[in-house]
Amino acid sequence: MKTPVARKTKRKPEEAAAPIIPVENPMALYSDVDDTPDTGASMSFMDRFRRFAFRSKAPLYLILLISIVGFWVISLRQPGPASTTSLLRAYFDRFTQHDASARYRIGAFSVPDSQIVASFAALSSVHPASVDSTSSQDFLPAFQRSQFENDLLLHAAIESGQLDTPEARLFLETVLRQAAADYFVLTNLTVEERKYGIDIHEADVHALYKKNGDRYAKAGIEKEVALQSIRSALQSERIRKRNEIIAIKRAQMTRTIQEATGAYYREANR
Secondary structure, rough: OOOOOOOOOOOOOOHHOOOOOOOOOOHHHOOOOOOOOOOOOOOOOHHHHHHHHHHHHHHHHHHHHHHHOOOHHHHHOOOOOOOOOHHHHHHHHHOOOOOOOOOOEEEEEEEHHHHHHHHHHHHHHHHOOOOOOOOOOHHHHHHOOOOEHHHHHHHHHHHHHHOOOOHHHHHHHHHHHHHHHHHHHOOOOOOOHHHOOOOOOOHHHHHHHHEEEEEHHHHOOOOHHHHHHHHHHHHHHHHHHHHHHHHHHHHHHHHHHHHHOOOOOOOOOO
């Protein structure tokens, strides 16, 4: 049996292997760019693009570099999620100017009376019936002292780094959400609803004492003790009534907004 002999074929000149680009000269691919004019109808689009890219490589590299660096710089300048500390520190940064007449100073920060009075007015505007023009003069000194103590503790908390923990961020976020929702409800109270304050009148206190004076005397309760007890009871009742008004308003607003927006809440037992 004859063994098959492999056929020998001659490769045509046009089928010869393409020249190998030397590894030491990667630009050999473009060796014809400067020698051959960029003309001729037979030249393909890719050939023209290849020659244009080679001749314009310097400005193209520059454009690429600018685009990369520009994107990086812009991304760094974009404001990211602010930390709890940065948000609270921004409050103190408003009072970096030294003020000898400041109500209080904490470190390099001087908080003027104008800031405290403005804060007091903002709080009072939400509860206009709670603080009248006469009683506000009595509440303001206590409010000023409370603001100093709050800022003193806040500054120490910021410096300690405790406010940047996940628990602190969640706690403060929850309190802020609650306060914002409460403000929205309070500022939407009707004129009649806003008139109901928590202050009590001394005439009402003495009228109740006069009506029940004998009972207090029989129980051996001194007049001043009895009057103070009546004041506390009346104020507690007014606070309860005002909280009831706010709760009803909150429920009405919640129901209206939920119906208007189609918001959904899934009960825990479902």
